[in-house]
Amino acid sequence: xxxxxxxxxxxxxxxxxxxxxxxxxxxxxxxxxxxxxxxxxxxxxxxxxxxxxxxxxxxxxxxxxxxxxxxxxxxxxxxxxxxxxxxxxxxxxxxxxxxxxxxxxxxxxxxxxxxxxxxxxxxxxxxxxxxxxxxxxxxxxxxxxxxxxxxxxxxxxxxxxxxxxxxxxxxxxxxxxxxxxxxxxxxxxxxxxxxxxxxxxxxxxxxxxxxxxxxxxxxxxxxxxxxxxxxxxxxxxxxxxxxxxxxxxxxxxxxxxxxxxx
Amino acid sequence: xxxxxxxxxxxxxxxxxxxxxxxxxxxxxxxxxxxxxxxxxxxxxxxxxxxxxxxxxxxxxxxxxxxxxxxxxxxxxxxxxxxxxxxxxxxxxxxxxxxxxxxxxxxxxxxxxxxxxxxxxxxxxxxxxxxxxxxxxxxxxxxxxxxxxxxxxxxxxxxxxxxxxxxxxxxxxxxxxxxxxxxxxxxxxxxxxxxxxxxxxxxxxxxxxxxxxxxxxxxxxxxxxxxxxxxxxxxxxxxxxxxxxxxxxxxxxxxxxxxxxxxxxxxxxxxxxxxxxxxxxxxxxxxxxxxxxxxxxxxxxxxxxxxxxxxxxxxxxxxxxxxxxxxxxxxxxxxxxxxxxxxxxxxxxxxxxxxxxxxxxxxxxxxxxxxxxxxxxxxxxxxxxx
Numbered sequence: 237x238x239x240x241x242x243x244x245x246x247x248x249x250x251x252x253x254x255x256x257x258x259x260x261x262x263x264x265x266x267x268x269x270x271x272x273x274x275x276x277x278x279x280x281x282x283x284x285x286x287x288x289x290x291x292x293x294x295x296x297x298x299x300x301x302x303x304x305x306x307x308x309x310x311x312x313x314x315x316x317x318x319x320x321x322x323x324x325x326x327x328x329x330x331x332x333x334x335x336x337x338x339x340x341x342x343x344x345x346x347x348x349x350x351x352x353x354x355x356x357x358x359x360x361x362x363x364x365x366x367x368x369x370x371x372x373x374x375x376x377x378x379x380x381x382x383x384x385x386x387x388x389x390x391x392x393x394x395x396x397x398x399x400x401x402x403x404x405x406x407x408x409x410x411x412x413x414x415x416x417x418x419x420x421x422x423x424x425x426x427x428x429x430x431x432x433x434x435x436x437x438x439x440x441x442x443x444x445x446x447x448x449x450x451x452x453x454x455x456x457x458x459x460x461x462x463x464x465x466x467x468x469x470x471x472x473x474x475x476x477x478x479x480x481x482x483x484x485x486x487x488x489x490x491x492x493x494x495x496x497x498x
Numbered sequence: 499x500x501x502x503x504x505x506x507x508x509x510x511x512x513x514x515x516x517x518x519x520x521x522x523x524x525x526x527x528x529x530x531x532x533x534x535x536x537x538x539x540x541x542x543x544x545x546x547x548x549x550x551x552x553x554x555x556x557x558x559x560x561x562x563x564x565x566x567x568x569x570x571x572x573x574x575x576x577x578x579x580x581x582x583x584x585x586x587x588x589x590x591x592x593x594x595x596x597x598x599x600x601x602x603x604x605x606x607x608x609x610x611x612x613x614x615x616x617x618x619x620x621x622x623x624x625x626x627x628x629x630x631x632x633x634x635x636x637x638x639x640x641x642x643x644x645x646x647x648x649x650x651x652x653x654x655x656x657x658x659x660x661x662x663x664x665x666x667x668x669x670x671x672x673x674x675x676x677x678x679x680x681x682x683x684x685x686x687x688x689x690x691x692x693x694x695x696x697x698x699x700x701x702x703x704x705x706x707x708x709x710x711x712x713x714x715x716x717x718x719x720x721x722x723x724x725x726x727x728x729x730x731x732x733x734x735x736x737x738x739x740x741x742x743x744x745x746x747x748x749x750x751x752x753x754x755x756x757x758x759x760x761x762x763x764x765x766x767x768x769x770x771x772x773x774x775x776x777x778x779x780x781x782x783x784x785x786x787x788x789x790x791x792x793x794x795x796x797x798x799x800x801x802x803x804x805x806x807x808x809x810x811x812x813x814x815x816x817x818x819x820x821x822x823x824x825x826x827x828x829x830x831x832x833x834x835x836x837x838x839x840x841x842x843x844x845x846x847x848x849x850x851x852x853x854x855x856x857x858x859x860x861x862x863x864x865x866x867x868x869x870x871x872x873x874x875x876x877x878x879x880x881x882x883x884x
Contacts, residue, residue, distance in 0.1 A: 312769050327767035329760030331827045340757045341768035343750040354748040 239303030242267050242436050243288065243319070243405055248297030250283050257283040260297070261462045263455055265405065270427060270437045272447040274476065275457030281440050284457065285409055288438065289321035290314030318404030324413065326394040330383035334375055337382050338364035338397050363400075371396045371426055388419025392426055399430055406430055407438045412446045424450050448473045541821030542833030544872045548819060548865065549836045552843050560850035568715050569724050570850070578842025579735035580790060582835050584809055585816040586735070586742045587786030589834035591779045592817050593746070595759035595826030596652040598641060598780060600659035601787040601813060605806025606667040608634050608791030613680040613801035614670060623690040627697075631788050637663070638784025642777035660810065667803040684799025698796035700727030731793045735835075738786065743831035755779070759826030815862060816841055819869040840865065 243265040250258040258280045265271050275281045286292045287299070290308030298305050301317050308314045311321070328337050339360045346356040361378040368375055371392050375385075382390060391411050398406055408427070412420040427437055427450055441447050447454065454471065456463040456479050463479060478487075556565060564570045584601060591598055611630040615621035621629075641659055645652045671680050687694050703726050709715045710723030717723050746752040757765040758775045765772050790809070795801050816837030822829025844862065848855045 311767065315769060321767075323767060325761075325764065325767075327761075327764035329757055329764055329827060331760050331823075332756055336753055336756065340753060340765070341770045343753050345750060348748075353750065355750060355753060357748075 239300070240267070241265060241300075242302060243438075244298075244300040244303075245284075245287070245294070246298045246300065248287065248294040248299065250280075250287060250292060251295045256460055258287070258294075259460045261457070261460075262465075263462065264465065265436050265438060266452075267436055268431060268434050269452040270431050270439055270450050272451035272454045273438055273440045273457060274442060274444065274447060274454060275440075276442055278459070279457040280460040281457055282409070283460075285321060285323075285407055285438075285440060288314070288319065288407055290319070318402060319407065320398035320401070320403035320405070321407040321409065322391075322394045322398055322411065323409050326390055328382050328390055328394060331381055333379045334368070334382055334385070334393065335360040335364040335378040338367070338378070338393065338400075342401060367396050367400050368393060371429065372422065386419065388415050388422050391415065391419075391423050395423070395426055395430070399433070399435065403435060405436045405438065407440070409440050410442075411439070412441060412443060420446055444473060444477050448476065541828055541830045541873075542836060543821065544869055545820040545833045545836035545840065548840050548869070549843075552840055552847070556843060556847040556851070559853070560847055563850040565847055565850040570846075572725050572729065574842040574846035575732055575839075576729050576842070577845050578839045579729070579732045580793070581809070581812055581816055581841050582735040582838035583731070583738055583786050583790050583793075584813040585820070585834040585838045586738045586831055587779075587783035588810075588813040589817045589820065589822055589829060589831055590742055590746060590755060591783045592814070592822050592824065593759045593826055593829045594755045594776055594779050595762060596642075596645060596776055596780070597656060597814065598638070598783045598787075599653065599656040599810045600637075600641060600663055601783055602806040602808055602810035603660045603663035603667065604634055604637065604784060604787035605791040605794065605809055606801075606803055607637075607663045608788040609795045609801030609805050610667050610670045610680055610803065612792055612795050613683045614674045616686045617680060617682060618674045623686045623693050627693055627792055630792060631785065634784045634788035634791075635781045638781040639777060641784070642780030645780070646773045646776055664803070671801070671803045678804065679800055679802045681800040683795055683801060687796055687799065694796070697730055697793050700725075700729050701733065703727040731797070734789060734793065735838075738789075739831055739835050746831055751775070756827060759828075761827070812841060815866045818873065819865060821869075821873055823873060824870070837869075 241264045243263070245261055245263040248258060248261050248263075249256070261280070261284065263271075263273070263284070273281060273284065283292065287294055290311045290313055293307060293309075299308075300306065301319070306317070308317075314321075327340075329340070332340070335357065344356040344359045344363070345353045346359075348354045364378040365375055368378075373389050373392050373396075382393070385393065395406065395408065395411070406427075411423050411427075415423065424446060427439060430437055439447065439451065448468075451468060453465055453467045454476055455465045456476070466476075565574070584605075588598065588601065608630045611633055612623075612626050615626040615629065616623045637659065641652070641656055644650070644655050648655070668678065671678055674680070687698050706715065706723045706725060706727050710717035711721065715723055715725065746755060754765070754770045754775045757768070757770050758772050762772050765775075787806070791801075791806065794805060817829070817834045818824060818837070819840060820830065820833030820835070820837035822833060841862070844865075845858060848858050848861070
């Protein structure tokens with residue numbers, strides 16, 4: 237093990253023309269931890285994820301995987317290093333079956349008559365069903381279209397897929413944003429399961445209530461800058477809430493509503 | 499007290515046993531779907547129903563007119579086959595989420611590229627046929643490249659090529675042949691047995707002659723069968739449809755086609771080479787258009803600058819009737835083939851009836867509208883959460 241950290245962003249900045257999307261952000265992900273990335277809209281979370289996922293390259297600073305500096309030319313290269321990103325759109329095609337989605341881009345194949353490479357649909361159906369069952373989702377028929385699944389199930393499908401294909405680092409972009417309470421809970425359980433398997437997770441959210449129970453450490457992002465990384469033992473939920481952009485705004489709104497305006 | 503304890507323990511024990519006996523936990527939220535619903539979710543259902551419908555219609559209105567005799571069947575099957583070749587390409591491309599409006603013009607263009615070099619430049623026919631395929635597929639690549647590179651809708655890029663190619667066809671034929679028709683190519687085909695074997699005439703003549711001599715199929719008074727064999731165009735269509743259908747349903751590339759058409763961004767994120775998939779399908783579509791053009795030149799012995807006019811729309815109609823979504827991500831080759839059969843049957847069949855053949859387009863337009871509404875209904879159900 238070359239490094240204690242599986243992923244490191246060291247003083248990374250990203251500029252889009254005149255716009256400073258990220259400014260001197262440092263982020264360190266320990267092996268097997270759930271690291272929560274918190275920030276309000278426009279804090280630079282998306283840019284940060286895309287940098288980690290290999291979509292963007294940092295304008296300044298260094299990106300290290302296992303202590304080794306990397307420059308990813310495409311998301312594919314990041315994926316090959318075991319860094320899997322589950323975006324909010326989940327990269328699922330509603331009209332396609334669960335199994336076809338599960339294996340999209342990495343289709344299992346067998347040889348028909350010993351010559352023609354064909355999809356191994358039986359293997360795909362069985363594996364997809366098994367892996368989902370491990371994650372607590374029971375689909376009787378993996379050939380049903382993904383469109384028939386609920387939002388939480390789709391999220392779990394996307395995560396289960398990333399785990400099945402050997403993700404060492406899971407980057408989850410607001411996995412609970414569009415979900416109800418119970419479904420969010422299922423997703424949080426799934427994140428916990430991933431951690432138990434030794435997978436490191438970066439969990440992006442602006443919902444502290446979802447982040448706090450599951451996370452081992454927090455990094456707060458505000459207006460493109462990091463406000464620091466904190467271990468869970470060093471910080472309370474209330475402090476996290478306060479530090480998030482909006483925490484003070486909400487407090488002043490509360491004050492105003494209660495007639496205590498300054 | 500202990501009795502109560504015991505009974506509780508027993509109860510728990512029983513429950514455990516029951517739990518072990520119980521089959522695999524099934525989700526109470528998964529329900530059985532009737533086979534009828536499963537069938538209804540297949541993309542080609544609409545076109546098969548449509549095909550049955552038109553067959554019944556013509557069986558009633560033109561059943562005794564010879565439309566369903568062997569020569570009648572060959573007549574409309576040939577129309578279906580020509581369109582079917584085009585529809586197979588258009589179908590894969592549409593499932594991948596793109597159109598090619600230039601395929602109709604490409605038919606005419608391929609025709610003059612085949613016809614002019616042997617007639618006016620002394621080329622052997624085989625060389626001009628290879629050149630036609632090469633040029634058309636390169637144009638298909640260019641179409642695809644421009645669409646992918648500019649991210650413009652394929653509609654507008656290929657619309658431009660529809661006009662460019664039609665214009666070029668006209669320019670080429672008037673420049674060389676001083677006419678909009680390049681004729682006399684038939685003799686070149688007669689001199690090129692290999693090219694003819696691939697593209698012109700019919701096959702299985704022996705079988706048909708044998709059947710005719712035994713009175714199983716109709717023959718002319720001189721003993722020659724009325725239908726001399728299976729037209730090559732029919733064989734090409736079947737071969738293309740089988741290969742394309744197989745690739746789509748059973749191979750990795752097929753899965754990529756669905757993924758790319760369903761959601762190109764998702765496809766990119768899971769590592770599908772979106773650009774390569776789409777461009778290669780543009781090339782395949784161009785190949786199909788060129789094949790159509792070459793077969794037509796072989797059949798007519800001439801190339802003309804108005805060949806393939808509006809075929810791009812007919813192909814799209816056949817594909818849509820076949821259950822493929824205009825927006826991509828869903829569809830089948832078999833469906834497109836049935837769409838082409840409907841075309842052939844209606845176009846030829848209408849002349850066997852007492853109905854004025856001017857009604858042909860009205861019929862097709864209506865058919866298209868019904869098919870689109872039907873598909874829309876299917877998709878909104880398939881993609882819905884419940």
